[in-house]
Amino acid sequence: xxxxxxxxxxxxxxxxxxxxxxxxxxxxxxxxxxxxxxxxxxxxxxxxxxxxxxxxxxxxxxxxxxxxxxxxxxxxxxxxxxxxxxxxxxxxxxxxxxxxxxxxxxxxxxxxxxxxxxxxxxxxxxxxxxxxxxxxxxxxxxxxx
Amino acid sequence: xxxxxxxxxxxxxxxxxxxxxxxxxxxxxxxxxxxxxxxxxxxxxxxxxxxxxxxxxxxxxxxxxxxxxxxxxxxxxxxxxxxxxxxxxxxxxxxxxxxxxxxxxxxxxxxxxxxxxxxxxxxxxxxxxxxxxxxxxxxxxxxxxxxxxxxxxxxxxxxxxxxxxxxxxxxxxxxxxxxxxxxxxxxxxxxxxxxxxxxxxxxxxxxxxxxxxxxxxxxx
Numbered sequence: 001x002x003x004x005x006x007x008x009x010x011x012x013x014x015x016x017x018x019x020x021x022x023x024x025x026x027x028x029x030x031x032x033x034x035x036x037x038x039x040x041x042x043x044x045x046x047x048x049x050x051x052x053x054x055x056x057x058x059x060x061x062x063x064x065x066x067x068x069x070x071x072x073x074x075x076x077x078x079x080x081x082x083x084x085x086x087x088x089x090x091x092x093x094x095x096x097x098x099x100x101x102x103x104x105x106x107x108x109x110x111x112x113x114x115x116x117x118x119x120x121x122x123x124x125x126x127x128x129x130x131x132x133x134x135x136x137x138x139x140x141x142x143x144x145x
Numbered sequence: 146x147x148x149x150x151x152x153x154x155x156x157x158x159x160x161x162x163x164x165x166x167x168x169x170x171x172x173x174x175x176x177x178x179x180x181x182x183x184x185x186x187x188x189x190x191x192x193x194x195x196x197x198x199x200x201x202x203x204x205x206x207x208x209x210x211x212x213x214x215x216x217x218x219x220x221x222x223x224x225x226x227x228x229x230x231x232x233x234x235x236x237x238x239x240x241x242x243x244x245x246x247x248x249x250x251x252x253x254x255x256x257x258x259x260x261x262x263x264x265x266x267x268x269x270x271x272x273x274x275x276x277x278x279x280x281x282x283x284x285x286x287x288x289x290x291x292x293x294x295x296x297x298x299x300x301x302x303x304x305x306x307x308x309x310x311x312x313x314x315x316x317x318x319x320x321x322x323x324x325x326x327x328x329x330x331x332x333x334x335x336x337x338x339x340x341x342x343x344x345x346x347x348x349x350x351x352x353x354x355x356x357x358x359x360x361x362x363x364x365x
Contacts, residue, residue, distance in 0.1 A: 051240045059240060060247075061282035099282075102236045102319070
């Protein structure tokens with residue numbers, strides 16, 4: 001009788017400790033996500049919103065929308081386009097766009113991670129930030145020669 | 146926005162505000178001022194010496210539009226018009242300006258008294274074909290909004306000297322050019338009557354308001 005009780009208490013203590021650990025871990029992740037979102041939003045306003053607009057709807061047939069775009073499911077590609085620009089013709093939400101997007105060579109990996117985090121959390125399905133390591137790998141993989 | 150572009154923008158706004166302040170005094174309160182440098186000449190009328198004011202007047206010009214037609218000052222004869230400077234590959238203030246100019250276009254669509262002239266400051270790239278596609282993609286049709294290209298020196302000259310809008314090449318800025326974000330309102334006598342910040346909602350609102358006032362001057 002004594003043994004199971006102490007085991008129970010011990011288990012409860014361990015469980016409580018684990019949950020506390022998990023909770024604090026989760027909240028730090030959430031905190032970081034919030035930071036990435038806010039900084040990403042500011043960077044988006046400075047570097048992207050002129051063409052793609054503040055609400056991400058793009059502008060007539062000149063600049064494609066981000067809202068509803070397939071690209072939101074391919075964050076590695078978003079990172080690559082933000083850094084290196086693009087000149088392909090693309091179809092977004094059924095409309096064709098062929099104007100080149102200029103590269104942003106001055107944006108750093110953390111800034112790109114923040115922008116990717118912002119658009120993915122705002123208009124995509126993400127609820128957490130995109131880490132720098134992810135962006136680092138994506139950019140290494142798509143670096144033009 | 147690039148700080149250089151910004152500083153030019155503010156500079157041109159300051160100049161226009163200053164000109165407004167000094168010209169507003171003499172005019173009746175309802176009339177818009179005539180902006181730009183002016184000169185005075187003395188002449189003799191009926192044996193008396195009188196002073197004539199020579200206002201900044203938009204000179205003759207000849208550019209090519211998005212339909213590859215030559216466009217001269219005749220196209221704005223007996224019309225008021227709004228003009229600006231941009232280039233199609235501009236990644237900074239131009240998209241914002243065009244978004245605002247579309248409001249002017251929509252507000253006066255089909256009005257035979259109003260035109261819009263947008264000059265490209267990168268005419269080598271912005272050929273009539275490029276401008277044609279740009280206009281179409283922006284949702285602009287017909288003759289009311291002219292997208293102009295042509296001799297670069299002439300475009301810069303008329304921009305700088307007559308429309309009081311800075312435009313020049315600068316390889317250090319994104320896109321390669323700096324230019325003001327001004328919308329310039331010109332009356333039927335080819336005088337500049339107002340300059341507005343074409344990158345903001347407020348600037349465009351003021352322009353639309355002043356266009357009404359200017360059109361009203363001709364109704365009397």
